[in-house]
Amino acid sequence: MGIVQTALSGEISRRSFLISATLAGGSLLIGSRIIQPAAAQSQDSFAPNPFIRIPPSGKIEVVVPSAEMGQGVYTGIATLVAEELEVPLDQVQVVAAPADPLRYAHPVLGDQLTGGSVTIRGFWEPMRRAGATARTMLVSAAAREWSVPEASCRAESGNVVHAESGRRLAYGALAAKAAGLPVPENVALKPASEFKLIGKDVPRVDTPAKVNGTAKFGLDAHPAGVKFAAIAISPAFGGTLKDVDDSEALRIKGVRQIVKLSDAVAVVADHTGAARKGLAALKITWDPGPNGDLNSEELERRIEAAVAGEAVVAHNSGDVTAAEATGAKGFDVVYRMPILAHTTMEPMNCTVHARPDSCDVWVGTQAAGRARKTAAEVLGLPVEKVMVHNHLIGGGFGRRLDIDGITMATRVAQHVQGPVQVVWSREEDIRHDSYRYLNLSRLSVKLGADGMPVSWRHRIVGPAIMARFLPIFFKDGVDFDITGGAESPYAIANKRVEYVRHEAPEGMLTGNWRGVGPNRNAPAIEGGIDEAAHLAGRDPVDYRRQLLAGNPRLLAVLNLAAERAGWGTPLDRGRALGVAVLPDFGSFAALVAQIHVDRNGALKVERLVCAADCGIAINPTVLEQQIESGLIYGLSAVLYGRLTMKNGAIVEGNFDDSPVLRINECPPIEVHLVPSTESPGGVGELGTPLVAPALANAIFAATGKRLRDLPIDGSALRGA
Amino acid sequence: MPYALNVNGKSYSVDVDGDIPLLWVVRDVIGLTGTKFGCGIAMCGACTVHLSGQAVRSCITPVEDAANFDITTIEALGDAELGARVQKAWLEEEVVQCGYCQSGQIMSAAALLALNSKPTDEDIDSVMAGNICRCGTYPRIRSAIKLASSREG
Ligand code: FES
Numbered sequence A: 001m002g003i004v005q006t007a008l009s010g011e012i013s014r015r016s017f018l019i020s021a022t023l024a025g026g027s028l029l030i031g032s033r034i035i036q037p038a039a040a041q042s043q044d045s046f047a048p049n050p051f052i053r054i055p056p057s058g059k060i061e062v063v064v065p066s067a068e069m070g071q072g073v074y075t076g077i078a079t080l081v082a083e084e085l086e087v088p089l090d091q092v093q094v095v096a097a098p099a100d101p102l103r104y105a106h107p108v109l110g111d112q113l114t115g116g117s118v119t120i121r122g123f124w125e126p127m128r129r130a131g132a133t134a135r136t137m138l139v140s141a142a143a144r145e146w147s148v149p150e151a152s153c154r155a156e157s158g159n160v161v162h163a164e165s166g167r168r169l170a171y172g173a174l175a176a177k178a179a180g181l182p183v184p185e186n187v188a189l190k191p192a193s194e195f196k197l198i199g200k201d202v203p204r205v206d207t208p209a210k211v212n213g214t215a216k217f218g219l220d221a222h223p224a225g226v227k228f229a230a231i232a233i234s235p236a237f238g239g240t241l242k243d244v245d246d247s248e249a250l251r252i253k254g255v256r257q258i259v260k261l262s263d264a265v266a267v268v269a270d271h272t273g274a275a276r277k278g279l280a281a282l283k284i285t286w287d288p289g290p291n292g293d294l295n296s297e298e299l300e301r302r303i304e305a306a307v308a309g310e311a312v313v314a315h316n317s318g319d320v321t322a323a324e325a326t327g328a329k330g331f332d333v334v335y336r337m338p339i340l341a342h343t344t345m346e347p348m349n350c351t352v353h354a355r356p357d358s359c360d361v362w363v364g365t366q367a368a369g370r371a372r373k374t375a376a377e378v379l380g381l382p383v384e385k386v387m388v389h390n391h392l393i394g395g396g397f398g399r400r401l402d403i404d405g406i407t408m409a410t411r412v413a414q415h416v417q418g419p420v421q422v423v424w425s426r427e428e429d430i431r432h433d434s435y436r437y438l439n440l441s442r443l444s445v446k447l448g449a450d451g452m453p454v455s456w457r458h459r460i461v462g463p464a465i466m467a468r469f470l471p472i473f474f475k476d477g478v479d480f481d482i483t484g485g486a487e488s489p490y491a492i493a494n495k496r497v498e499y500v501r502h503e504a505p506e507g508m509l510t511g512n513w514r515g516v517g518p519n520r521n522a523p524a525i526e527g528g529i530d531e532a533a534h535l536a537g538r539d540p541v542d543y544r545r546q547l548l549a550g551n552p553r554l555l556a557v558l559n560l561a562a563e564r565a566g567w568g569t570p571l572d573r574g575r576a577l578g579v580a581v582l583p584d585f586g587s588f589a590a591l592v593a594q595i596h597v598d599r600n601g602a603l604k605v606e607r608l609v610c611a612a613d614c615g616i617a618i619n620p621t622v623l624e625q626q627i628e629s630g631l632i633y634g635l636s637a638v639l640y641g642r643l644t645m646k647n648g649a650i651v652e653g654n655f656d657d658s659p660v661l662r663i664n665e666c667p668p669i670e671v672h673l674v675p676s677t678e679s680p681g682g683v684g685e686l687g688t689p690l691v692a693p694a695l696a697n698a699i700f701a702a703t704g705k706r707l708r709d710l711p712i713d714g715s716a717l718r719g720a
Numbered sequence B: 001m002p003y004a005l006n007v008n009g010k011s012y013s014v015d016v017d018g019d020i021p022l023l024w025v026v027r028d029v030i031g032l033t034g035t036k037f038g039c040g041i042a043m044c045g046a047c048t049v050h051l052s053g054q055a056v057r058s059c060i061t062p063v064e065d066a067a068n069f070d071i072t073t074i075e076a077l078g079d080a081e082l083g084a085r086v087q088k089a090w091l092e093e094e095v096v097q098c099g100y101c102q103s104g105q106i107m108s109a110a111a112l113l114a115l116n117s118k119p120t121d122e123d124i125d126s127v128m129a130g131n132i133c134r135c136g137t138y139p140r141i142r143s144a145i146k147l148a149s150s151r152e153g
């Protein structure tokens, strides 16, 4: 979530504490609480805080509060703890934290959420502190054991060593003694020059199990006695189940039960194959409800009409109206974005065992605390009676920040004896997403006599995600998510960002989509700057340089990407470069895309060159992976992403009619990291927003056609 | 009538309808969950297994058609030299992100290398284009296949 940028600019201290405290309604849920020594000392293990458990024998456990969805957070958090604890990563076992926001809330988000590319930014210091605290106590336990001064002992590779006498004790052997010691208040953290793990390409801890089939995702949770359910949810948003003829389905071998809900029907069976076969045999009649007549044309008409509506001001500097009157020339253009689903590789699924007095939930979620809460609400149980077993996530991208699937699975499980795994088909998954809804940006820019922008007016039209998702980030009518990054990094004296709230039809869930606000705004900002440069007759990189003089980190990545991509070198006809920059998520990045458009208008993306400054790289390889990932996710959307609506339902349903990028279309990608000593920035979403504008700018350079609507419409390039 | 299956060198008898896709039998009946579900229509490759060495999409392979083959899933791929080599290359190139597609990617890659030990970029494209990765690990999949290929032994 780009919104978090606001909370994070500067340091993660006071502001985030306030936010967290507000969220918790005055209870003690503040950012610092989680790093405070909890009274969680168990008998035999040493657990000075909720993140570390050192048993007398066996591996040291690092409890990771965040969900692993591919972003490498298990490796990242374990690295931070292990660095200070002085233990090699292969002696560490990563354990997923249970749902317990009181102990495991993210310091910035104030809830046990994994999203917004803030995980490492939030935990960078607390996790090192947790490791350092444990190490200090272990050293002190050893010193007492040997009756020697603490200063004569040091921690080394999972042992405390007394150099003079050559004695050494493993952490496990010291666990019981350390557990009896007071927890020190202030421990010193290592200077960067002493880092042994941070900054090194240590192998990821989660991957060995992912190449041999033993890794457990939500879909792999098969508690004893589990049944499997296939589900059909009302295709039209807001529709209801009218009638089901289940006679044929019930005759299918392995089918046990049909669960009918107000807006869905599920077939429960011995295995998913029988459940899916049973679902296909149901004769379902839906009442499409209030949206039954809606189609894409109508949704598009509505958002176009909304542009003229009432707006709130999200950012205002200088006097745009006055400046507009003075501008020599300019442009007034509209950028549009389609509806998108997340299409995570692992379709939605959730396993629930609902009992009269308690409940277990097995799921991969980015929002463990909310998962527990919704199950408790459905079943009318206190939250403490719900146990969430969080699993590896087969792709999050923001989808698994929402808990609608968990709510639905619990509603099904309520009618089933024993545990039931509810499995969405790909079609159900795409047709019931938490969508990135339509987005429209109207941009009015005026240039002065020198060709530089004197006024910049950007009106954003789209849904308010935060009003529902994290209301503290919805203030005075401004959604911090959708307006995230919209003020742009460019030094323009008169700037105004306006926001018109425009919601999706009732019943259609909208949510966080990888890249969030910056992803909505980068096409207009970076396209707009390119349009301005063109109007001024200037080179797009040079033009940006001039406007970014006050932003050295962004300027540095722009220069690096341009240099590595060979900016300025003449290219053949049809081939061109396009550029875009992004300062967000606490990081800085620039992308140069090289494309080719042939005589028939066929577009080929030939190369992506990205330069990034993400502060200290905890693990440079993981960082590169994340940037590549974000770029490819963005590219897939830019080339193909578009869902349409008919009769209140999403038309597309699977990879046949809703294609995604495949290996044969994936260009070579270069990632160049700028070394930095700044605190780590976010990386998971950094690449995604850059792709659309870099590509559109390259297409303009190659063909003279300015494409402002996404996805890129290849037919527009014919004859270019 | 139960079907006799040979999976990873073990015999199983499964009492399901013959048209049930092998995927669900392997996952839910036999309990080998390394093989994944992604689309159910042979468009993503997440469910790839080997039938007597050949890569197939288990989501559209009826169990009755699989009964006469030696079925290999990701859990047993590493028992053979080639499979282990591919898995090792995957780790060394740090291919994996969320990992959900990777069982299928690795099964497809191993089948490719078994037929063609020195695949070109085009060979890699034509086989691996059947496997989707939403995390965008494609560039690293390509390097890992080349690395595994270079170590043919
Ligand atoms: S699940 Fe079989 S190809 Fe997608």
Ligand code: FES
Pocket: A070, A345, A394, A395, B096, B097, B098, B099, B100, B101, B102, B132, B133, B134, B135, B136, B137
């Ligand atoms: S690694 Fe996540 S889908 Fe491929």
